[in-house]
Amino acid sequence: MTLGAIVALLAATVVAGTAILFAAVGELLAERSGIMNLGVEGMMLVGAVMGFIFTVLTGNHWYGLMAAMAGGGMMAAIHAFLTITLRANQVVCGLALTIFGTGVSGFLGKSYQGTPITDPFRAVSIPVLADIPVLGPIFFKQDVLVYISIIIAALLWLLLFRSRWGLSIRAVGQNPAAADAVGISVSRVRYFCTIMGGVLAGMGGAYLSLAYAPSWQENMTSGRGWIAVALVIFALWNPIRAILGSYLFGGVEALTFRMQTAGVDISTFYLAMMPYLLTIFVLVLVTIRRRSEAGAPAALTVPYHREER
Amino acid sequence: MMRYKLIKRETDSLASRIIVPVLSVLMALLFGWIFLWLYGINPAETYLRMWQGAFGNSYAVSETLVKAIPLMLLGLGLSLAFRMKIWNIGAEGQLYMGAFAASGIALFYGHLPALILLPVMAAAAFIVGGFWGLIPGSLRAYWGVNETIITLMLNYVAISFVDSFIFGPWKDPASLGFPLSPRFSPQAYLPTIGDSRVHIGLLVALLLAVLFYFLLNYTRWGYEVKVVGESPASARYAGINVKRNIMLVMLISGGIAGLAGMIEVSGITHRLQQGISPGYGFTAIIVAWLARLHPFAIILVAILFGALLVGGFGLQIFGLPFSIVLMLQGAVLFFLLGGEIFTKYRLQRVRKEGQ
Numbered sequence: 029m030t031l032g033a034i035v036a037l038l039a040a041t042v043v044a045g046t047a048i049l050f051a052a053v054g055e056l057l058a059e060r061s062g063i064m065n066l067g068v069e070g071m072m073l074v075g076a077v078m079g080f081i082f083t084v085l086t087g088n089h090w091y092g093l094m095a096a097m098a099g100g101g102m103m104a105a106i107h108a109f110l111t112i113t114l115r116a117n118q119v120v121c122g123l124a125l126t127i128f129g130t131g132v133s134g135f136l137g138k139s140y141q142g143t144p145i146t147d148p149f150r151a152v153s154i155p156v157l158a159d160i161p162v163l164g165p166i167f168f169k170q171d172v173l174v175y176i177s178i179i180i181a182a183l184l185w186l187l188l189f190r191s192r193w194g195l196s197i198r199a200v201g202q203n204p205a206a207a208d209a210v211g212i213s214v215s216r217v218r219y220f221c222t223i224m225g226g227v228l229a230g231m232g233g234a235y236l237s238l239a240y241a242p243s244w245q246e247n248m249t250s251g252r253g254w255i256a257v258a259l260v261i262f263a264l265w266n267p268i269r270a271i272l273g274s275y276l277f278g279g280v281e282a283l284t285f286r287m288q289t290a291g292v293d294i295s296t297f298y299l300a301m302m303p304y305l306l307t308i309f310v311l312v313l314v315t316i317r318r319r320s321e322a323g324a325p326a327a328l329t330v331p332y333h334r335e336e337r
Numbered sequence: 338m339m340r341y342k343l344i345k346r347e348t349d350s351l352a353s354r355i356i357v358p359v360l361s362v363l364m365a366l367l368f369g370w371i372f373l374w375l376y377g378i379n380p381a382e383t384y385l386r387m388w389q390g391a392f393g394n395s396y397a398v399s400e401t402l403v404k405a406i407p408l409m410l411l412g413l414g415l416s417l418a419f420r421m422k423i424w425n426i427g428a429e430g431q432l433y434m435g436a437f438a439a440s441g442i443a444l445f446y447g448h449l450p451a452l453i454l455l456p457v458m459a460a461a462a463f464i465v466g467g468f469w470g471l472i473p474g475s476l477r478a479y480w481g482v483n484e485t486i487i488t489l490m491l492n493y494v495a496i497s498f499v500d501s502f503i504f505g506p507w508k509d510p511a512s513l514g515f516p517l518s519p520r521f522s523p524q525a526y527l528p529t530i531g532d533s534r535v536h537i538g539l540l541v542a543l544l545l546a547v548l549f550y551f552l553l554n555y556t557r558w559g560y561e562v563k564v565v566g567e568s569p570a571s572a573r574y575a576g577i578n579v580k581r582n583i584m585l586v587m588l589i590s591g592g593i594a595g596l597a598g599m600i601e602v603s604g605i606t607h608r609l610q611q612g613i614s615p616g617y618g619f620t621a622i623i624v625a626w627l628a629r630l631h632p633f634a635i636i637l638v639a640i641l642f643g644a645l646l647v648g649g650f651g652l653q654i655f656g657l658p659f660s661i662v663l664m665l666q667g668a669v670l671f672f673l674l675g676g677e678i679f680t681k682y683r684l685q686r687v688r689k690e691g692q
Contacts, residue, residue, distance in 0.1 A: 110674050114675050116675065119424050119485065120626055120670065121671075121674050123619075124674065127663055127670070128670075128671065129667070130663050131662065132660070134660030135661060138660070246660070250493075258486045297500045297505075301493065304494050308486075308487055308490050311482060311483065312476060312480065312482050312487075316482075
């Protein structure tokens, strides 16, 4: 393999990891506040279809992105209402969200299958930085959403670990009763984090339909939402580690794709299993090494209501 | 100022246990009605077509039952895991692995008489499906690895694995390039009831429901499963082997899903092919939950959801997407989850100043 090929592979790695990064960072925020949302896959699909439809209709990918964020956010709002206000089981509700999102996106996108878009997100070279050898083409000749995803992950780290807000969010996820006692509104924080998580998942979906593919196909996320959920555990609820994790998965996807096109003599079906097997492997490894869910917010999946304090 | 407050019920009322699921189905249909109407599709006509597709004539009814059989089996298997709060969402993959195992037996030992062949196929499917469930089960039992994600990932692995066979070594040379295994020998076909497509898998499912009812309510093990689900800590204190129970439940849950896979290939497709299941593994999650994990209720709810699937397939003839069905399924679950709070709590009006 030449250096050029390796650089191209790593650049493809970043692209393949970006959708997962958006979604993982969103889920991480929600989980930090104590809400587990297994509907990431559904929220991404709704984001992908909304982003695509609005880009086709308006001809402007920024409107598409906004529609995707709204779609993901609305999906997450259903989860928030059911699990926070009505104290529904978070696991089952998340599954419902995924099934519902698959259905809604398939329905809305039916007539858009195979439609081309004139205005996808295209790679933008950042002056000077793009000319750095090796690093330039990998990180600085990408589309805007790649930059945005990294900035969001970094900002989220600052928010969570270096701000009063972040302290409140972590307190709510760790010990809601104590947070309540010092005057933090537990449900308001949880609503905010869950809905923002959905907005980010929607952006992840839009990345697939507006930059990565760029097209709409039913079920186009093909498990990336679930990989994002697993990644949050791998990242130990830390956004910076989520960046690394996303690119690890992106790398496997990019490599698989290249091996298929290069005609490597491994059945494509076994190559197709790789991201899922890697998810299993990584999850098992992290869990065993850290002795169960160390680092998980203590109140994750536990509804909070004052009367039963 | 008047406010409402939720007061915990001492016991959940029987009425609410039935009313809430029924209402949630009705609310979901209403939601679908509004959604279709907003989208410019005639809702009355759509629902009528779905109804006719599912119950319109004897063929429709038999198709509904055919689709309900795997949902019954999977729903029963899942209900066992859910009782212990083990979130097996890998029934889809376990079904495919069972179908794979049964097909292997049928393809290579197809000359055996049906009385031997069918039980061996069923056993192989149960074992392989069970093994597929036991992987996440033991990871969870011994190391606390999140079973939700592992079971889901194994779905993708299982489907790719089956694909590798039907596109590869097991591909029928006479299939004109389609990814299908050769047709099984007639000894590997499940007997049907009358001259319909309904096969004796229905009886298997009904017997299993009775067995489950008995096991859960009248045996020590059934009691253990309940205790582990409600409080693993007190289960351990009471000397119940929680690890063993987690693995056992995942083995059985996966095994039954595998059996459902065998029943699909042996009773319906008569060969291994793609898309044996149109997402039965996921629909069954809703079936089990809507039935509140009660074995007999699972049978009834499975028929309802079988009808929904058949009705949805019928819509495609009229150019409407099947995804409407998934939307309705998700909505049923939303309303059910939202309504459940009223089985556990009741609303009481309180005066704010009085607090």
